Amino acid sequence: xxxxxxxxxxxxxxxxxxxxxxxxxxxxxxxxxxxxxxxxxxxxxxxxxxxxxxxxxxxxxxxxxxxxxxxxxxxxxxxxxxxxxxxxxxxxxxxxxxxxxxxxxxxxxxxxxxxxxxxxxxxxxxxxxxxxxxxxxxxxxxxxxxxxxxxxxxxxxxxxxxxxxxxxxxxxxxxxxxxxxxxxxxxxxxxxxxxxxxxxxxxxxxxxxxxxxxxxxxxxxxxxxxxxxxxxxxxxxxxxxxxxxxxxxxxxxxxxxxxxxxxxxxxxxxxxxxxxxxxxxxxxxxxxxxxxxxxxxxxxxxxxxxxxxxxxxxxxxxxxxxxxxxxxxxxxxxxxxxxxxxxxxxxxxxxxxxxxxxxxxxxxx
Amino acid sequence: xxxxxxxxxxxxxxxxxxxxxxxxxxxxxxxxxxxxxxxxxxxxxxxxxxxxxxxxxxxxxxxxxxxxxxxxxxxxxxxxxxxxxxxxxxxxxxxxxxxxxxxxxxxxxxxxxxxxxxxxxxxxxxxxxxxxxxxxxxxxxxxxxxxxxxxxxxxxxxxxxxxxxxxxxxxxxxxxxxxxxxxxxxxxxxxxxxxxxxxxxxxxxxxxxxxxxxxxxxxxxxxxxxx
Amino acid sequence: xxxxxxxxxxxxxxxxxxxxxxxxxxxxxxxxxxxxxxxxxxxxxxxxxxxxxxxxxxxxxxxxxxxxxxxxxxxxxxxxxxxxxxxxxxxxxxxxxxxxxxxxxxxxxxxxxxxxxxxxxxxxxxxxxxxxxxxxxxxxxxxxxxxxxxxxxxxxxxxxxxxxxxxxxxxxxxxxxxxxxxxxxxxxxxxxxxxxxxxxxxxxxxxxxxxxxxxxxxxxxxxxxxxxxxxxxxxxxxxxxxxxxxxxxxxx
Numbered sequence: 001x002x003x004x005x006x007x008x009x010x011x012x013x014x015x016x017x018x019x020x021x022x023x024x025x026x027x028x029x030x031x032x033x034x035x036x037x038x039x040x041x042x043x044x045x046x047x048x049x050x051x052x053x054x055x056x057x058x059x060x061x062x063x064x065x066x067x068x069x070x071x072x073x074x075x076x077x078x079x080x081x082x083x084x085x086x087x088x089x090x091x092x093x094x095x096x097x098x099x100x101x102x103x104x105x106x107x108x109x110x111x112x113x114x115x116x117x118x119x120x121x122x123x124x125x126x127x128x129x130x131x132x133x134x135x136x137x138x139x140x141x142x143x144x145x146x147x148x149x150x151x152x153x154x155x156x157x158x159x160x161x162x163x164x165x166x167x168x169x170x171x172x173x174x175x176x177x178x179x180x181x182x183x184x185x186x187x188x189x190x191x192x193x194x195x196x197x198x199x200x201x202x203x204x205x206x207x208x209x210x211x212x213x214x215x216x217x218x219x220x221x222x223x224x225x226x227x228x229x230x231x232x233x234x235x236x237x238x239x240x241x242x243x244x245x246x247x248x249x250x251x252x253x254x255x256x257x258x259x260x261x262x263x264x265x266x267x268x269x270x271x272x273x274x275x276x277x278x279x280x281x282x283x284x285x286x287x288x289x290x291x292x293x294x295x296x297x298x299x300x301x302x303x304x305x306x307x308x309x310x311x312x313x314x315x316x317x318x319x320x321x322x323x324x325x326x327x328x329x330x331x332x333x334x335x336x337x338x339x340x341x342x343x344x345x346x347x348x349x350x351x352x353x354x355x356x357x358x359x360x361x362x363x364x365x
Numbered sequence: 366x367x368x369x370x371x372x373x374x375x376x377x378x379x380x381x382x383x384x385x386x387x388x389x390x391x392x393x394x395x396x397x398x399x400x401x402x403x404x405x406x407x408x409x410x411x412x413x414x415x416x417x418x419x420x421x422x423x424x425x426x427x428x429x430x431x432x433x434x435x436x437x438x439x440x441x442x443x444x445x446x447x448x449x450x451x452x453x454x455x456x457x458x459x460x461x462x463x464x465x466x467x468x469x470x471x472x473x474x475x476x477x478x479x480x481x482x483x484x485x486x487x488x489x490x491x492x493x494x495x496x497x498x499x500x501x502x503x504x505x506x507x508x509x510x511x512x513x514x515x516x517x518x519x520x521x522x523x524x525x526x527x528x529x530x531x532x533x534x535x536x537x538x539x540x541x542x543x544x545x546x547x548x549x550x551x552x553x554x555x556x557x558x559x560x561x562x563x564x565x566x567x568x569x570x571x572x573x574x575x576x577x578x579x580x581x582x583x584x585x586x587x588x589x590x591x592x
Numbered sequence: 593x594x595x596x597x598x599x600x601x602x603x604x605x606x607x608x609x610x611x612x613x614x615x616x617x618x619x620x621x622x623x624x625x626x627x628x629x630x631x632x633x634x635x636x637x638x639x640x641x642x643x644x645x646x647x648x649x650x651x652x653x654x655x656x657x658x659x660x661x662x663x664x665x666x667x668x669x670x671x672x673x674x675x676x677x678x679x680x681x682x683x684x685x686x687x688x689x690x691x692x693x694x695x696x697x698x699x700x701x702x703x704x705x706x707x708x709x710x711x712x713x714x715x716x717x718x719x720x721x722x723x724x725x726x727x728x729x730x731x732x733x734x735x736x737x738x739x740x741x742x743x744x745x746x747x748x749x750x751x752x753x754x755x756x757x758x759x760x761x762x763x764x765x766x767x768x769x770x771x772x773x774x775x776x777x778x779x780x781x782x783x784x785x786x787x788x789x790x791x792x793x794x795x796x797x798x799x800x801x802x803x804x805x806x807x808x809x810x811x812x813x814x815x816x817x818x819x820x821x822x823x824x825x826x827x828x829x830x831x832x833x834x835x836x837x838x839x840x841x842x843x844x
Contacts, residue, residue: 051492051493052492053489053492053493077492077497078489078492078493079491079492079493079494079495079496079497079498079500079501080495081493082495083493084493085489085490085493087486087489087490089486091486091487091490093487093490093505093509094509095508095509095511104491104494104496104504105493105494105495105496108494108495108496108500109495150494151493151494154493154494154495160493429767432767432768432771432773433771435773436771436772436773437772437773438771438772442772450723451723451772451773451775452723452772452773452774454757454768454771454773454774455724455757455773455774533760533764534764534767535773537724537726537756537757537758537759537768537774538729538757538758538760539756539757539758551760552729552731552732555729555731555732556731556732
């Protein structure tokens with residue numbers, strides 16, 4: 001049980017431009033918490049309210065500091081909140097060099113405990129050769145890395161990131177995602193990460209708060225949220241899936257595969273450079289999982305996991321049913337099958353099944 | 366042979382007047398422009414319209430009201446009485462006040478535009494980087510709006526140099542104090558002293574051309590400049 | 593009939609009506625009057641209409657503007673200027689009738705202050721704390737030149753050398769004094785004749801050269817008889833009484 005001062009406690013309510021919002025959530029004082037939801041769900045507004053940029057009434061405590069408590073008449077102005085904010089567009093100061101952009105917040109937080117040193121940040125983000133350039137001579141990805149460095153160097157107690165990858169091209173996105181993963185391990189402060197991209201969230205975040213139409217509809221570990229069935233409108237039909245952890249048991253050089261152990265059952269994925277014995281994170285989407293009541297023969301799908309059905313959710317007017325399958329070891333998979341199949345195969349909770357997995361995406365370490 | 370000392374006096378006075386007026390204008394116009402650019406108040410356009418009035422009103426209207434405001438019946442007379450005088454009209458101070466009112470829209474507008482073009486984002490970024498409002502204003506807003514400041518300053522200076530109607534009405538044509546360039550030219554033309562009129566008027570044309578050209582060139586360069 | 597051609601007819605009719613209204617009636621006298629003479633001219637005009645059955649129509653503007661309009665062919669019969677130069681030039685350029693050119697009035701100066709009791713006579717100029725004295729620009733305005741002569745005659749030229757403020761014309765000079773920005777001014781007597789406010793001293797004519805205002809008959813006059821009747825009326829006793837009332841000395 002964590003005490004109150006070990007977490008971020010946020011609750012905001014209000015109306016902004018005809019959109020009403022009423023959210024309350026908590027986040028731990030370490031790791032990355034994703035604020036996830038479709039566009040228009042109020043994620044950015046909540047993040048801006050946390051930074052003090054949007055005027056929403058409510059309460060916000062970060063560890064033992066209270067930044068806002070309207071009931072007590074307290075509202076710390078944005079410049080006195082120790083946040084590092086990374087905007088969707090890098091928003092570098094065009095009149096300052098990269099170095100002076102990086103130092104802008106650092107100079108003003110000189111009396112605070114730094115999160116990271118200047119040289120360390122420059123090295124982590126690979127900015128060595130860019131320091132004397134103007135922001136107009138940087139690529140989109142470079143700009144965003146400077147913005148991240150600038151935020152980290154302002155000695156924040158909380159890092160706020162508003163879809164920092166959404167304005168970037170595919171290559172820069174992959175590049176920064178890798179940086180974030182490195183950061184995730186090195187970062188001594190918590191981060192709130194706004195995104196509407198489930199792949200990003202499952203790769204980076206430890207915890208997620210799911211928003212829809214200005215309300216929190218789910219909150220918890222990324223893995224447990226992803227396997228829940230009742231969140232479909234928010235995660236989107238083809239994005240629903242689960243996040244699992246497996247151990248590398250070997251590599252097949254001939255077929256270019258990596259063999260994994262998933263709760264005692266073998267699975268294979270296209271080869272990844274991870275040492276034997278390491279744990280990896282996998283994402284399995286519901287639409288990539290088919291079900292069979294008997295072991296199938298003459299089929300190309302290699303990954304078949306045996307287990308039993310735990311839950312079936314189907315709306316009367318929809319062609320698909322959402323099923324939750326548990327395999328030994330407490331691991332759960334989601335599968336989307338047609339309602340017709342459910343009827344013909346006589347699937348009910350408790351039915352033993354084989355889950356046939358077409359594609360497994362490797363999601364990181 | 367024209368009397369060059371006599372010619373120089375109005376030129377010198379006009380340059381000083383324009384310089385002082387420009388400084389005062391920057392100080393006065395900046396907070397107005399800031400407020401107009403950033404306030405959510407609905408009635409701010411009414412204030413913007415008041416600031417823009419000198420663009421539309423004939424100088425005689427401004428001059429007439431200034432004459433009343435600067436005199437013993439207005440606030441100017443009260444201020445003047447502190448110094449033992451009865452009116453701010455016919456004084457250098459009075460001319461500065463008149464010129465500031467007259468040129469205000471030329472300075473407020475470009476600065477306001479620059480502040481508006483900048484948007485909220487740079488200031489939000491500054492706030493998240495622990496810069497207070499005053500700090501953010503100087504370290505972010507002013508450098509980003511520097512083109513607006515430059516344009517405003519040049520327009521304010523040039524417009525004051527060419528000011529005539531208002532000064533004619535509140536100046537009283539006192540050599541060395543209120544007899545500025547445009548008034549001197551007017552007198553030379555009226556009294557058929559065309560040699561002097563040509564010298565001053567020609568100089569004025571050359572000056573105006575130089576100022577505008579310099580502004581165009583500088584604007585381009587400052588727009589490109591990088592630290 | 594199409595709407596367009598009906599519109600054209602209506603427009604044509606309107607134009608004809610305007611043209612008819614603009615055309616002077618027989619017996620009308622169209623007089624271009626210098627602005628400083630406005631009030632006196634109106635009163636003289638009313639008396640003229642009653643006495644003769646003709647009708648005087650006035651246009652008021654500055655002498656310079658009126659002269660420019662006459663040069664441009666404006667339909668005036670008589671030009672009442674504020675100086676002698678412009679009527680003489682009208683004659684020289686063939687627009688004015690040299691046989692009907694005369695001084696119809698002479699301007700007078702008044703030393704004026706809006707403070708009651710301040711101005712008592714020439715001795716007022718001896719006082720202390722008077723501040724600046726407003727006059728019209730002596731280089732460009734006849735009243736300004738006359739004001740400088742008055743100061744010279746009274747031996748006050750050096751006393752006020754550093755304390756003069758100049759209006760571009762006599763109207764502006766009066767504004768300086770009326771708004772209190774200048775405590776004292778040498779203004780046109782006609783400007784203070786219509787009211788009793790403040791205090792004034794009528795400057796005797798001998799302290800300055802005459803500020804003569806000339807009238808000239810224009811060759812373009814439509815109704816020459818009516819125009820000549822007005823010129824004659826301007827010299828008559830009724831007009832002279834009105835001139836005096838408004839602070840002008842008779843021409844001569």
